Amino acid sequence: MGSLVGHVAPGFGFFIIGLWHLINHIKNHVISPKSYTSLPWFPTSKIRYLELFLIMAGSTMSIAMELFIGPDRHQPLDPDGTIPSNHLQNFEHSNISITLFVYAAFSILLDKLAPPAQYGLTYMLGAIAFGQQLLLFHLHSADHMGIEGQYHWLLQIAIFTSLATTLLGINYPKSFLSSFARSISIMFQGVWLMVMGFMLWTPEFIPKGCFMNLEKGHKVVRCRGEEALERAKSLVNIQFSWYVVGVTIFSVSLYLFMVKFYQEKVEYQSITKFEEQEKEEEDEDEDDVEAQKKGKLDDPRSSFLQMGKSFAPLDIER
Known part of the structure; x- marks a missing residue:
C-alpha cells in the first residue's frame, strides 16, 4: 500500500462503494420516507451480491499484492520464518483487507440463511471491519511524525465516523441521517486515500523544503528542518478542509437533485x-x-x- 497505486486503487474502491450507498440511501428515503430502513449493502437486479463480490475481489487482490506480489521475494517472511521490519506495513494493510473479506463473505451467508439476527449481525461485521481499520491505522508502524503520519491521522477521522454511524445503524435502522453520514464518510475515505497516493508519491506535489527518501524499502517524504515540516503539515490540514467542504457540497447537492428528480417522478406516476x-x-x-x-x-x-x-x-x- 506504500505507493501511489497502493493508495489510489483501494481509495477508488472505497469511493465507489460510498457513492453507491449514498445514491441508494437517498433514493430509498425519497421514494418511501415513512417506511425507510437503512441497509448495510445493496443488491443489484442482475447480480444480487455484486457489491459484496467486488469487496471480496478487491480484498483478495490487496492481500496478494501486499504479501506475495509486492515483496521482492514474493513472500513476506524472512528465511527463518519471521516478519522483517520492512514488511510490517504489508501485514497491517493485509489484515484490513482480510477483515473486509470476512464482512462480505458472511454478509452473503447471512442473506442466504436469513437468521433472525441477520440485520444486526451484518452491521456488527461492518463495525468490526471499520474498527480493525481504525486500530491498525492508529497504531500504524509507519512514521507518525512526518507528512505521511499527518495524512494518516486525518484519515482516522473519516474511519471513526464510518465506525460510529455503523454502530448507530444497529439500534437506529430508520435513521436516514446516520446512513447519509456513513455513506459520505466511506466515500471520503476513498477520496482521502487517493489524495494521499498522489500527494505523497508524485514528486511534483511534494511541499517546498521536503524530498522523497528511501527508508526500509519504502519511499518516505522527509523535510529539511522543523519549519518546512510544520508548513507541510499545515498544507495537509488545509487540503483536508478543502476536501471536506467539497465532499459536503457534492453530497448535499446530490441529495437535492435526487429529491427533485424522484419526487417529480413519483408525483407523475401517482x-x-x-x-x-x-x-x-x-x-x-x-x-x-x-x-x-x-x-x-x-x-x-x-x-x-x-x-x-x-x-x-x-x-x-x-
Whole structure:
C-alpha cells in the first residue's frame, strides 16, 4: 500500500462503494420516507451480491499484492520464518483487507440463511471491519511524525465516523441521517486515500523544503528542518478542509437533485395512476348503464307495461 497505486486503487474502491450507498440511501428515503430502513449493502437486479463480490475481489487482490506480489521475494517472511521490519506495513494493510473479506463473505451467508439476527449481525461485521481499520491505522508502524503520519491521522477521522454511524445503524435502522453520514464518510475515505497516493508519491506535489527518501524499502517524504515540516503539515490540514467542504457540497447537492428528480417522478406516476383509475371507473359506470338499459329492453314485463301504457288513453276514451 506504500505507493501511489497502493493508495489510489483501494481509495477508488472505497469511493465507489460510498457513492453507491449514498445514491441508494437517498433514493430509498425519497421514494418511501415513512417506511425507510437503512441497509448495510445493496443488491443489484442482475447480480444480487455484486457489491459484496467486488469487496471480496478487491480484498483478495490487496492481500496478494501486499504479501506475495509486492515483496521482492514474493513472500513476506524472512528465511527463518519471521516478519522483517520492512514488511510490517504489508501485514497491517493485509489484515484490513482480510477483515473486509470476512464482512462480505458472511454478509452473503447471512442473506442466504436469513437468521433472525441477520440485520444486526451484518452491521456488527461492518463495525468490526471499520474498527480493525481504525486500530491498525492508529497504531500504524509507519512514521507518525512526518507528512505521511499527518495524512494518516486525518484519515482516522473519516474511519471513526464510518465506525460510529455503523454502530448507530444497529439500534437506529430508520435513521436516514446516520446512513447519509456513513455513506459520505466511506466515500471520503476513498477520496482521502487517493489524495494521499498522489500527494505523497508524485514528486511534483511534494511541499517546498521536503524530498522523497528511501527508508526500509519504502519511499518516505522527509523535510529539511522543523519549519518546512510544520508548513507541510499545515498544507495537509488545509487540503483536508478543502476536501471536506467539497465532499459536503457534492453530497448535499446530490441529495437535492435526487429529491427533485424522484419526487417529480413519483408525483407523475401517482397522477397518471389516478387518471387511469378514474377512467376505468367511468368506463365501468358506462358499462353498467348500458347493461341496465339493455336489461330493461330485454325484459318482457317491461315491454308489456310499455304496451299497456300506450293503449291506456284509448281505453279511457271508450
